[in-house]
Amino acid sequence: MPDRKQTYDVLVAGGGNAALCAAITARQAGASVLLLESAPKAFRGGNSRHTRNLRAMHDAPNAVLTDAYKEDEYWDDLLRVTGGNTNEEMARMTIRASSGVFDWMKACGVRFQPSLTGTLNLGRTNAFFLGGGKALLNAYYLTAEKLGIDILYDTEVISMNIDDGSVRSIDITYRGFPETVHARCVVASCGGFQANLEWMREFWGDAVDNFVIRGTPYNRGRVLKNLLDQGVAAIGDPTQCHAVALDARAPKFDGGITTRLDSVPYSVVVNKHGDRFYDEGEDVWPKRYAIWGRLIAQQPDQIAYSICDAKAFPLFMPSVYPAIKADSVGELAVKMKLDPAKVIATVDAYNAAVVPGQSFDNLKLDGNRTEGLAPNKTNWARTVDKGPFYGYPLRPGITFTYLSVKVNDKAQVLMENGQPAGNLFASGEIMSGNILGKGYLAGFGMTIGTVFGRIAGQEAARRARN
Numbered sequence: 442m443p444d445r446k447q448t449y450d451v452l453v454a455g456g457g458n459a460a461l462c463a464a465i466t467a468r469q470a471g472a473s474v475l476l477l478e479s480a481p482k483a484f485r486g487g488n489s490r491h492t493r494n495l496r497a498m499h500d501a502p503n504a505v506l507t508d509a510y511k512e513d514e515y516w517d518d519l520l521r522v523t524g525g526n527t528n529e530e531m532a533r534m535t536i537r538a539s540s541g542v543f544d545w546m547k548a549c550g551v552r553f554q555p556s557l558t559g560t561l562n563l564g565r566t567n568a569f570f571l572g573g574g575k576a577l578l579n580a581y582y583l584t585a586e587k588l589g590i591d592i593l594y595d596t597e598v599i600s601m602n603i604d605d606g607s608v609r610s611i612d613i614t615y616r617g618f619p620e621t622v623h624a625r626c627v628v629a630s631c632g633g634f635q636a637n638l639e640w641m642r643e644f645w646g647d648a649v650d651n652f653v654i655r656g657t658p659y660n661r662g663r664v665l666k667n668l669l670d671q672g673v674a675a676i677g678d679p680t681q682c683h684a685v686a687l688d689a690r691a692p693k694f695d696g697g698i699t700t701r702l703d704s705v706p707y708s709v710v711v712n713k714h715g716d717r718f719y720d721e722g723e724d725v726w727p728k729r730y731a732i733w734g735r736l737i738a739q740q741p742d743q744i745a746y747s748i749c750d751a752k753a754f755p756l757f758m759p760s761v762y763p764a765i766k767a768d769s770v771g772e773l774a775v776k777m778k779l780d781p782a783k784v785i786a787t788v789d790a791y792n793a794a795v796v797p798g799q800s801f802d803n804l805k806l807d808g809n810r811t812e813g814l815a816p817n818k819t820n821w822a823r824t825v826d827k828g829p830f831y832g833y834p835l836r837p838g839i840t841f842t843y844l845s846v847k848v849n850d851k852a853q854v855l856m857e858n859g860q861p862a863g864n865l866f867a868s869g870e871i872m873s874g875n876i877l878g879k880g881y882l883a884g885f886g887m888t889i890g891t892v893f894g895r896i897a898g899q900e901a902a903r904r905a906r907n
Contacts (some may be wrong), residue, residue, distance in 0.1 A: 443591035445615070447743070448623040449475040450905035451898070452611060454598045455630035456480060457487030458574075458887055459579040459869025462894025463901070465549060465627045468588045470778060470902035475592055475624065477613060479597040480659045484695075485578065487632050488656035488841060488886075491697035492574035494567040494695070495891060496884035497523065499673020503554040505543075515566075518882055522728050526878025534850055535876060538892040543568070550580030551899050560846040563727055567884040576849040597756070598664050603671045605852045606856055607863030625903035626864040628892060629854070631672050633842035633870045635682060636694065636714055641842075644680045652745035655701070655838040656872055658694040665871055673862070674847035674855045677874020684734025685880045687838025688760040689744060699761040704732055706821050707753035708802065709791050710835070715774070715783030718792070722820035725806060731881030736838040745835040746777050746789065750827045756803050773830045790814065792824040814824040841886065845874030852897035866901050868893035 451467040453460050456478030459545050463474045478485050499506050515536045519527060543553075545680075552571040555564075558628070568576045585592065593615060601614040608627045613620050634640050638656045641649045669675050692699035705721050706729075712718055719736050723729050737745045767773035774784035794811035801823055802810055809822045846854050846867050853861035854872075869890040874888060 443593060444550075445620060448625065449473050449591075450591040450611055450624065450899045451475075451626050451628060452477065453626035453628045453630055454611075454624065455487065455632065455869065456485045457489035457630070457632065457869065457890070458492070458577065458581070459890030459894040460628070461578070461585060462632035462891050463507075463630055463866075463868050463898035464590050465581065465585055465698070466630075466895045466898030467484035467902040468585070468590050470899055472905050474590045475622065475710065476585065476592045477598060478592065480594065480657065482594045484657070484659070485582070485594060486574070489574045489578055489890070491571070491656055492577070492887055493567040493698060494884045495542070496539065496561065496567050496882055497542065497888065498536050498796045500540070502588045503543070504553065504701045506565060508565045510566050511758065515777050518728060522880030522882055523878050524880065525576050527876050532849055533855055535650055537888060538694070539773075539888045542891050542895075546891070547700055548586040551577050551750035552580075559672060563883060566669050566727070576743040577603055598631065599887045600667050601629070601664065601671075601865070603668075603673075603862070603865070605863075606860060609867050625673060625905040626866065628897045628901050629664050629668065629846065629865065629867045629871045629898070630818060630890075631664045631747055631871060632657070632662070632791075633682070634665055635660055635842045637661040640666070640857050644649070645738070646744050648738055649883065652697065652738065653691050653700075653838045653882060654697050655685070655687055655691070655834050656840055658704070660870070662842075664669060665844070672855045674843065676847040677841065677843040677845045677878065679844040681843040681879045682732050682735070683840035683843075683886065684738065685731050685838045685840065686733035686737060686745070686747070688762050689834035689836040690762045691836070696838075701838065702747060702760050703730065703757040704747045704749055704753070704759075704833060705730070707756050708747040708749035708827055710745055710747050711784060711787055712778070713744050715780050715787050717787060717814070717816065718745075718810045720816045720819055722809070722818045722822060724820075727883035729796075730883065731840075734839065735834075746779065747833045747835055748773065748784070748825060749823040750825045751829055752827050752829050753825075758832060764833055766830075768828050770825070770830055772834050774844065777832050788825050791818070792826055795822050795824050801870050808819060841870040841873070843874040843877055843879070845872045848872045848893075851900050852893050853900065864901075864904060866878055866897040868897040
């Protein structure tokens with residue numbers, strides 16, 4: 442049992458990928474480390490439990506990635522999804538560092554598999570964890586235990602008590618009982634505030650009642666709010682988040698990746714009134730799947746419906762829930778409780794607008810488009826006319842929020858006066874808004890967590906020793 446009376450060199454608040462990368466790196470640098478995980482052991486790991494891969498730069502093929510994915514292309518992908526709302530210096534630093542993580546991860550027991558093909562088109566850009574996020578976490582926790590890192594589960598940080606720019610003590614509840622612990626340096630790696638529905642309500646109103654929190658219910662933003670209330674500088678729009686199209690039948694919390702729907706590029710998507718509202722084929726799915734949650738959140742009652750036919754149905758990974766199936770578009774609309782006449786009219790108008798004679802290719806931007814619609818579909822536009830027909834109800838699935846503490850390139854948390862906090866660092870979702878102003882690239886959250894976790898752990902250990 443950890444000695445909670447001692448002063449540790451480094452205390453890490455959080456139990457997911459970013460926290461573990463920080464804790465292991467600090468311990469490897471010779472620091473004594475205490476890691477605090479608010480979840481019980483069976484649910485440890487935050488959102489990292491549901492992850493599958495990490496986006497990594499590489500100049501040549503390697504054991505798990507094909508071809509090359511160089512810095513400028515990676516940066517261009519990020520620039521396009523964020524619309525320029527990012528810190529280029531920090532983003533490029535993260536991109537470059539991503540190329541050097543594999544040996545360290547493998548030394549910590551992480552194993553990789555060939556990446557998936559199909560809807561996500563990630564074989565060249567993203568390295569997939571063998572066994573998924575849960576296996577990655579188990580490898581990191583086993584490494585942490587072997588290194589002698591002390592770990593407390595069921596432990597929530599109530600307050601990081603800052604005085605004169607440094608954390609002097611940390612108030613916690615351990616299995617429900619209040620305590621105070623001490624550390625020379627602190628790393629905040631405890632996620633966003635998406636599971637705090639009342640805080641989310643401040644920015645989204647009653648729409649949050651129709652949101653699904655696809656990750657852990659333990660990311661309630663308590664540390665984030667505590668730090669911002671004590672003069673830590675904030676960065677990021679509180680209404681921006683990683684939000685995907687999720688099966689509307691998913692549980693309110695912790696449904697994970699199996700409830701995500703990848704049907705959008707190959708379907709017609711309508712709102713509750715049977716109207717299309719956005720270009721389903723705007724870009725390849727890894728660069729656009731994380732905007733669809735926000736788009737659906739802006740629709741009436743935060744609901745939408747994906748409709749496809751027998752030609753499209755084999756092209757994407759289905760939800761864990763069975764598709765709604767019918768022999769006609771009208772029958773499908775009735776089963777989804779939509780106005781059948783309106784949905785038939787929308788699909789007929791779409792079919793009539795598909796430019797004929799195009800060559801379909803689901804693995805790249807193929808230019809198959811419609812003409813005369815508002816909005817047009819700009820890629821993968823094929824008629825929806827071959828039965829049976831399939832439909833899915835969609836809700837906004839919130840992964841993590843982008844409101845963050847501001848950091849520098851050494852992962853030091855910055856105060857409102859622009860000065861670095863004396864002994865406070867951050868990694869992962871709690872600082873992701875420094876790089877992600879909006880939008881998302883598949884696997885990039887794990888990249889940020891891994892890169893900044895290692896930086897934070899190294900810098901915290903160095904500061905503690907000095």
